[in-house]
Amino acid sequence: MFPPVHIADIAQHEGKEVTLHGWLYNRRSSGKLHFLQVRDGTGIIQCVVFKGNVTPEVFHEADHLPQETSLSVTGLVKKDDRSPIGFELDVRELKIVARPAQEYPIGHKEHGVAFLMEQRHLWLRSQRQQVILRVRHTVEKAIRDFFDARGFTLVDAPIFTPSACEGTSTLFEVPYFDLGKAFLTQSGQLYMEAAAMALGKVYCFGPTFRAEKSKTRRHLTEFWMVEPEVAYMDLDGDMQLMEEFVSHVVQTALAKHRKELETVLERDVSKLENVKPPFPRITYTEAVEVLQKAGHPMKWGDDIGGDEETVVAKQFDRPVMVHRYPAEMKAFYFKKDPTDPKVALGCDVLAPEGYGEIIGGGERESSLETLEAAIAQHQLPKEAFEWYLDLRRYGTVPHAGFGMGVERCVAWICGLHHVRETIPFARMMERITP
RNA sequence: UCCCCAGUAGCUCAGUUGGCAGAGCAGGUGACUGUUAAUCACCGGGUCGCAUGUUCGAGUCAUGCCUGGGGAGCCA
Structure with missing residues (x-):
C-alpha cells in the first residue's frame, strides 16, 4: 500500500x-x-x-x-x-x-448551514472545507514562525484558572477537587506578563473560552488566540509589532494559497495585497469624529460597536489601528496615557471588509500603586491578584502585548461569512456536537 | 438576556381563499465513447417540529413549547 x-x-x-x-x-x-x-x-x-x-x-x-x-x-x-x-x-x-454502509448524506447540491454543521465530521471532506483548514494551518504556522524568528519563547498558559483574568467576561465554571471551582481561561495574558519578566519576549498560543451568550458570526465559545508579551516595550512598539505581525500572517497565507482562495473560495485577493505596513493609525477620539461626520449619533465615551467598526474600517484599504480608548472602557491593567489620563494606552486592530476587531492589546500598567488603585476601582478581589502585583513589586518595567483571534483572522483571509467554518469543530452557544 | 426569521421526502424548497401531499436533487433500474453539479426515460420515497384549540374539514388559522438560523449586547 x-x-x-x-x-x-x-x-x-x-x-x-x-x-x-x-x-x-x-x-x-x-x-x-x-x-x-x-x-x-x-x-x-x-x-x-x-x-x-x-x-x-x-x-x-x-x-x-x-x-x-x-x-x-x-x-x-x-x-x-x-x-x-x-x-x-x-x-x-x-x-x-x-463501500459506504449507507447513502452519503452530503450531496453535490446545496445544503443548509444547520444540516452541514450537524454533518461537520463529513463536511470536512468538501473541497471548500479542505482549503479553509489548510489556510488555518498556514496561519498557525505563520504565527509561530513570525515570533520564533524574532527571538520570542513560546510559553504555554494554563487552561484552568482560579478567577477571571479581567473581571469582565462570563467564564465557564468547572468543579476542582477540594479547592471549589475553577474557570476555563479567557486569556493567558497575565501569565505572559510574568513570563515576559523572566524571558523578555514571549507568546502563548492556545484555546480560549468565553461563556458569553453571543450568537453572531464573529463569536465562538471556544477559540484559539495568540498572545505575545514583551518587556521594555511601549504602545508605539506594540503597534509596530501588531502591523508587522498581521502583514506577515496575511502575506504568507496569500503567497501559499492564492490560487485556492481565488478558485475554491472565490476570494478577491486584491484586498489582501494591500495588507502591508504601515497601517493607518487613528485615536478613539478621531474615530468618534469620523463616525459623527458619517451620521452616527454618538458622543465621546460611547462604545464603538460592530456597525461602527465597519464604518471606520471602510475608510481604509488595509487594517486600521484604533488607539487610546477611554480608560473606563478598558480592563484594569491598561496603562493610562500620561499626557491624558482619561484614555488608556490600548490599541485595537480592525480588519477591513467588515471583519471587525482581530487584535486587542496595549501597554500594561507598571506602577504598583496605580495598579492597586485600578483593582480597587474595578472592585476586583485583590487577593486573587497578589501574584500579579508581585510582578510590579520586583523589578517592574514598561511592557506591552496583544491578543489575536485565529478564527477571525482566518475568516477575513478566506472571505468567509462566519467564523464557525474556520475551526474544525466549532463550539457555539447552541452547538457542541459533533 | 433581548429582537427578528424558519421548521413539509435523505437534502434544498413550493404548497394559492382552510378542501386528495408536490417539484428538483439524492437513491434504484436502464440508455449514451468525453462527462465537468453531465443528460434522458422509468421506479420507490411523508409522524407536514411537538402539544392543545377553532372548524364539517388544518401543512395552512390561534396559543404554548421545542429545535435551528440571523442580529444586538460583550468581545478575539
Whole structure:
C-alpha cells in the first residue's frame, strides 16, 4: 500500500502506471466510458474507465459505486487539457476498500448551514472545507514562525484558572477537587506578563473560552488566540509589532494559497495585497469624529460597536489601528496615557471588509500603586491578584502585548461569512456536537 | 438576556381563499465513447417540529413549547 502516489504530485508520474488511494468524490457515465472523480486529500483527479481496458466486472462496478466509496485505482497517468489539474488517470484496475454502509448524506447540491454543521465530521471532506483548514494551518504556522524568528519563547498558559483574568467576561465554571471551582481561561495574558519578566519576549498560543451568550458570526465559545508579551516595550512598539505581525500572517497565507482562495473560495485577493505596513493609525477620539461626520449619533465615551467598526474600517484599504480608548472602557491593567489620563494606552486592530476587531492589546500598567488603585476601582478581589502585583513589586518595567483571534483572522483571509467554518469543530452557544 | 426569521421526502424548497401531499436533487433500474453539479426515460420515497384549540374539514388559522438560523449586547 505504501508509499502511495498523491494526486498533488501526479505530474511527476506522467506516462507511468500508478496506484492512488482515495475516496470517490463524484461519478458520471457516458456509456462505454465512466468518469470517476477521486479525491485523496491532496487533490481531485478524474479517473477514466474505458470498457475495453478493464474486465466486464470492473466496468460494471465502476458505474455503480456510491459517493465516498474508499478505493484504490491503478492506471496510466495521461496529460489532458480538459482536466482542471492537467492530468487524468486511464484506469486499468479498481479495488474497493470499503463501500459506504449507507447513502452519503452530503450531496453535490446545496445544503443548509444547520444540516452541514450537524454533518461537520463529513463536511470536512468538501473541497471548500479542505482549503479553509489548510489556510488555518498556514496561519498557525505563520504565527509561530513570525515570533520564533524574532527571538520570542513560546510559553504555554494554563487552561484552568482560579478567577477571571479581567473581571469582565462570563467564564465557564468547572468543579476542582477540594479547592471549589475553577474557570476555563479567557486569556493567558497575565501569565505572559510574568513570563515576559523572566524571558523578555514571549507568546502563548492556545484555546480560549468565553461563556458569553453571543450568537453572531464573529463569536465562538471556544477559540484559539495568540498572545505575545514583551518587556521594555511601549504602545508605539506594540503597534509596530501588531502591523508587522498581521502583514506577515496575511502575506504568507496569500503567497501559499492564492490560487485556492481565488478558485475554491472565490476570494478577491486584491484586498489582501494591500495588507502591508504601515497601517493607518487613528485615536478613539478621531474615530468618534469620523463616525459623527458619517451620521452616527454618538458622543465621546460611547462604545464603538460592530456597525461602527465597519464604518471606520471602510475608510481604509488595509487594517486600521484604533488607539487610546477611554480608560473606563478598558480592563484594569491598561496603562493610562500620561499626557491624558482619561484614555488608556490600548490599541485595537480592525480588519477591513467588515471583519471587525482581530487584535486587542496595549501597554500594561507598571506602577504598583496605580495598579492597586485600578483593582480597587474595578472592585476586583485583590487577593486573587497578589501574584500579579508581585510582578510590579520586583523589578517592574514598561511592557506591552496583544491578543489575536485565529478564527477571525482566518475568516477575513478566506472571505468567509462566519467564523464557525474556520475551526474544525466549532463550539457555539447552541452547538457542541459533533 | 433581548429582537427578528424558519421548521413539509435523505437534502434544498413550493404548497394559492382552510378542501386528495408536490417539484428538483439524492437513491434504484436502464440508455449514451468525453462527462465537468453531465443528460434522458422509468421506479420507490411523508409522524407536514411537538402539544392543545377553532372548524364539517388544518401543512395552512390561534396559543404554548421545542429545535435551528440571523442580529444586538460583550468581545478575539
